[in-house]
Amino acid sequence: MLILFLLKIVNTFNFSIGGESSFNNMSADTKRRGADLKELIENGQVYEAGILQGFACNVRGAVVEGNRVGRKLGYPTANLKVMPGFVVPAQGVYVGFVKLDNRWFKSMINIGIRPTLDQHNVTVEAHILEFDRDIYGQTIEIHFIRRIRHEMRFPSLEALKMQLHSDRRKSLTIIKNLSLFPKENDRVLCFSKSGQLRLKPE
Numbered sequence: 001m002l003i004l005f006l007l008k009i010v011n012t013f014n015f016s017i018g019g020e021s022s023f024n025n026m027s028a029d030t031k032r033r034g035a036d037l038k039e040l041i042e043n044g045q046v047y048e049a050g051i052l053q054g055f056a057c058n059v060r061g062a063v064v065e066g067n068r069v070g071r072k073l074g075y076p077t078a079n080l081k082v083m084p085g086f087v088v089p090a091q092g093v094y095v096g097f098v099k100l101d102n103r104w105f106k107s108m109i110n111i112g113i114r115p116t117l118d119q120h121n122v123t124v125e126a127h128i129l130e131f132d133r134d135i136y137g138q139t140i141e142i143h144f145i146r147r148i149r150h151e152m153r154f155p156s157l158e159a160l161k162m163q164l165h166s167d168r169r170k171s172l173t174i175i176k177n178l179s180l181f182p183k184e185n186d187r188v189l190c191f192s193k194s195g196q197l198r199l200k201p202e
Contacts, residue, residue, distance in 0.1 A: 059124065
Protein backbone atom coordinates (compact mmCIF):
# COMPACT_ATOMS: atom_id res chain seq x y z
CA MET A 1 0.00 0.00 0.00
CA LEU A 2 2.82 2.43 0.86
CA ILE A 3 4.46 1.87 -2.55
CA LEU A 4 1.23 2.62 -4.44
CA PHE A 5 0.56 5.62 -2.21
CA LEU A 6 4.01 7.12 -2.82
CA LEU A 7 3.79 6.59 -6.57
CA LYS A 8 0.41 8.35 -6.59
CA ILE A 9 1.88 11.38 -4.81
CA VAL A 10 4.84 11.47 -7.18
CA ASN A 11 2.65 11.25 -10.26
CA THR A 12 0.24 13.89 -8.97
CA PHE A 13 2.87 16.58 -9.48
CA ASN A 14 4.88 14.79 -12.18
CA PHE A 15 8.01 14.61 -10.04
CA SER A 16 11.07 13.21 -11.84
CA ILE A 17 12.98 10.71 -9.75
CA GLY A 18 15.95 9.38 -11.68
CA GLY A 19 14.01 9.70 -14.90
CA GLU A 20 11.31 7.23 -13.86
CA SER A 21 8.64 7.25 -11.18
CA SER A 22 9.38 4.05 -9.29
CA PHE A 23 9.66 3.11 -5.65
CA ASN A 24 13.29 2.01 -6.04
CA ASN A 25 14.25 5.43 -7.38
CA MET A 26 12.83 7.31 -4.41
CA SER A 27 15.19 8.70 -1.79
CA ALA A 28 15.09 7.49 1.80
CA ASP A 29 13.77 10.92 2.80
CA THR A 30 10.89 10.63 0.33
CA LYS A 31 10.01 7.19 1.64
CA ARG A 32 10.10 8.41 5.25
CA ARG A 33 7.92 11.37 4.36
CA GLY A 34 5.47 9.06 2.63
CA ALA A 35 5.32 6.82 5.69
CA ASP A 36 4.64 9.88 7.89
CA LEU A 37 1.87 11.01 5.55
CA LYS A 38 0.28 7.59 5.53
CA GLU A 39 0.30 7.50 9.34
CA LEU A 40 -1.28 10.96 9.61
CA ILE A 41 -4.04 10.07 7.15
CA GLU A 42 -4.75 6.74 8.82
CA ASN A 43 -5.06 8.63 12.13
CA GLY A 44 -7.59 11.03 10.62
CA GLN A 45 -5.20 14.00 10.71
CA VAL A 46 -5.97 15.00 7.13
CA TYR A 47 -5.39 18.71 7.71
CA GLU A 48 -1.91 18.04 9.07
CA ALA A 49 -1.25 15.62 6.21
CA GLY A 50 -2.30 18.30 3.73
CA ILE A 51 0.18 20.76 5.20
CA LEU A 52 2.96 18.16 5.09
CA GLN A 53 2.42 17.03 1.50
CA GLY A 54 1.26 20.39 0.16
CA PHE A 55 -2.23 19.39 -0.96
CA ALA A 56 -5.39 17.90 0.48
CA CYS A 57 -5.32 14.10 0.66
CA ASN A 58 -7.90 12.43 -1.52
CA VAL A 59 -9.41 9.17 -2.65
CA ARG A 60 -10.93 8.19 -5.97
CA GLY A 61 -13.39 5.52 -6.96
CA ALA A 62 -16.74 4.55 -8.43
CA VAL A 63 -20.05 5.43 -6.81
CA VAL A 64 -21.86 2.24 -5.80
CA GLU A 65 -25.30 1.38 -4.44
CA GLY A 66 -25.86 1.98 -0.71
CA ASN A 67 -28.73 1.28 1.66
CA ARG A 68 -30.37 4.67 0.97
CA VAL A 69 -30.90 5.45 4.66
CA GLY A 70 -29.17 8.80 4.18
CA ARG A 71 -31.75 9.79 1.60
CA LYS A 72 -34.56 9.05 4.06
CA LEU A 73 -32.87 11.38 6.55
CA GLY A 74 -32.53 14.14 3.95
CA TYR A 75 -28.81 13.49 3.51
CA PRO A 76 -28.31 11.26 0.45
CA THR A 77 -24.74 10.03 0.05
CA ALA A 78 -22.47 8.86 -2.73
CA ASN A 79 -20.94 5.58 -1.55
CA LEU A 80 -17.44 5.12 -2.88
CA LYS A 81 -15.60 1.95 -3.87
CA VAL A 82 -12.07 3.27 -3.37
CA MET A 83 -9.49 2.43 -6.04
CA PRO A 84 -6.18 0.76 -5.05
CA GLY A 85 -3.28 3.03 -4.07
CA PHE A 86 -5.29 5.47 -1.97
CA VAL A 87 -5.00 5.66 1.81
CA VAL A 88 -8.42 5.94 3.45
CA PRO A 89 -8.52 8.26 6.49
CA ALA A 90 -9.57 7.05 9.95
CA GLN A 91 -13.23 6.65 10.77
CA GLY A 92 -15.06 9.88 11.40
CA VAL A 93 -16.88 12.78 9.76
CA TYR A 94 -14.93 15.13 7.49
CA VAL A 95 -15.47 18.33 5.56
CA GLY A 96 -14.13 18.43 2.04
CA PHE A 97 -14.93 18.61 -1.64
CA VAL A 98 -16.12 16.09 -4.19
CA LYS A 99 -14.77 16.47 -7.70
CA LEU A 100 -17.05 15.16 -10.43
CA ASP A 101 -16.69 15.86 -14.15
CA ASN A 102 -14.03 18.51 -13.38
CA ARG A 103 -16.46 20.36 -11.13
CA TRP A 104 -16.06 20.84 -7.37
CA PHE A 105 -18.85 20.40 -4.83
CA LYS A 106 -18.83 21.19 -1.12
CA SER A 107 -19.27 17.98 0.85
CA MET A 108 -19.25 16.32 4.20
CA ILE A 109 -17.92 12.81 4.29
CA ASN A 110 -18.49 9.90 6.64
CA ILE A 111 -16.03 7.04 6.97
CA GLY A 112 -17.02 4.21 9.24
CA ILE A 113 -19.38 1.39 10.10
CA ARG A 114 -22.45 3.57 10.79
CA PRO A 115 -23.06 2.18 14.31
CA THR A 116 -26.49 3.79 14.65
CA LEU A 117 -27.63 1.54 11.80
CA ASP A 118 -25.90 -1.53 13.32
CA GLN A 119 -23.67 -1.88 10.29
CA HIS A 120 -20.26 -3.56 10.44
CA ASN A 121 -18.46 -2.89 7.15
CA VAL A 122 -16.45 0.31 6.79
CA THR A 123 -17.83 2.57 4.07
CA VAL A 124 -16.71 5.85 2.53
CA GLU A 125 -19.69 8.04 1.69
CA ALA A 126 -20.01 11.69 0.78
CA HIS A 127 -23.05 13.91 1.19
CA ILE A 128 -22.65 16.46 -1.59
CA LEU A 129 -24.15 19.74 -0.47
CA GLU A 130 -26.71 21.46 -2.68
CA PHE A 131 -26.64 18.56 -5.14
CA ASP A 132 -29.35 16.22 -6.40
CA ARG A 133 -28.21 13.95 -9.23
CA ASP A 134 -28.04 10.21 -9.80
CA ILE A 135 -24.31 9.47 -10.18
CA TYR A 136 -24.23 5.72 -9.65
CA GLY A 137 -21.37 4.15 -11.59
CA GLN A 138 -19.54 7.43 -12.10
CA THR A 139 -16.00 8.04 -10.87
CA ILE A 140 -15.52 10.81 -8.33
CA GLU A 141 -12.72 12.14 -6.14
CA ILE A 142 -13.12 13.08 -2.48
CA HIS A 143 -10.67 15.70 -1.18
CA PHE A 144 -10.48 15.91 2.61
CA ILE A 145 -9.94 19.22 4.41
CA ARG A 146 -10.46 18.43 8.08
CA ARG A 147 -12.07 15.88 10.39
CA ILE A 148 -14.88 17.55 12.34
CA ARG A 149 -15.77 14.69 14.70
CA HIS A 150 -15.36 11.01 15.43
CA GLU A 151 -17.98 8.48 14.38
CA MET A 152 -20.66 8.10 17.04
CA ARG A 153 -23.62 5.88 17.88
CA PHE A 154 -26.86 7.83 18.36
CA PRO A 155 -29.92 6.66 20.31
CA SER A 156 -32.23 7.18 17.35
CA LEU A 157 -32.32 8.16 13.69
CA GLU A 158 -33.84 11.48 14.73
CA ALA A 159 -30.84 12.19 16.97
CA LEU A 160 -28.54 11.28 14.08
CA LYS A 161 -30.46 13.65 11.81
CA MET A 162 -30.05 16.51 14.28
CA GLN A 163 -26.30 15.85 14.43
CA LEU A 164 -26.12 15.86 10.62
CA HIS A 165 -27.72 19.32 10.65
CA SER A 166 -24.95 20.48 13.00
CA ASP A 167 -22.27 18.79 10.86
CA ARG A 168 -23.59 20.56 7.78
CA ARG A 169 -23.45 23.98 9.44
CA LYS A 170 -19.94 23.34 10.71
CA SER A 171 -18.76 22.12 7.30
CA LEU A 172 -20.08 25.22 5.53
CA THR A 173 -18.48 27.48 8.14
CA ILE A 174 -15.07 25.83 7.68
CA ILE A 175 -15.25 26.13 3.90
CA LYS A 176 -16.35 29.77 4.15
CA ASN A 177 -13.58 30.65 6.59
CA LEU A 178 -10.98 29.12 4.28
CA SER A 179 -12.40 31.12 1.33
CA LEU A 180 -12.46 28.08 -0.94
CA PHE A 181 -13.94 28.61 -4.39
CA PRO A 182 -12.53 25.85 -6.64
CA LYS A 183 -12.70 26.26 -10.41
CA GLU A 184 -13.12 23.59 -13.07
CA ASN A 185 -9.43 23.57 -14.03
CA ASP A 186 -8.16 23.18 -10.46
CA ARG A 187 -6.52 19.78 -10.10
CA VAL A 188 -6.03 19.53 -6.34
CA LEU A 189 -6.58 21.62 -3.21
CA CYS A 190 -3.13 22.84 -2.15
CA PHE A 191 -1.86 24.04 1.21
CA SER A 192 0.48 27.00 1.39
CA LYS A 193 3.40 27.11 3.82
CA SER A 194 1.20 29.05 6.24
CA GLY A 195 -1.19 26.11 6.37
CA GLN A 196 -3.95 27.90 4.48
CA LEU A 197 -5.60 26.21 1.53
CA ARG A 198 -5.08 27.49 -1.95
CA LEU A 199 -5.81 25.97 -5.34
CA LYS A 200 -3.46 24.46 -7.90
CA PRO A 201 -4.64 24.68 -11.52
CA GLU A 202 -4.03 22.05 -14.17
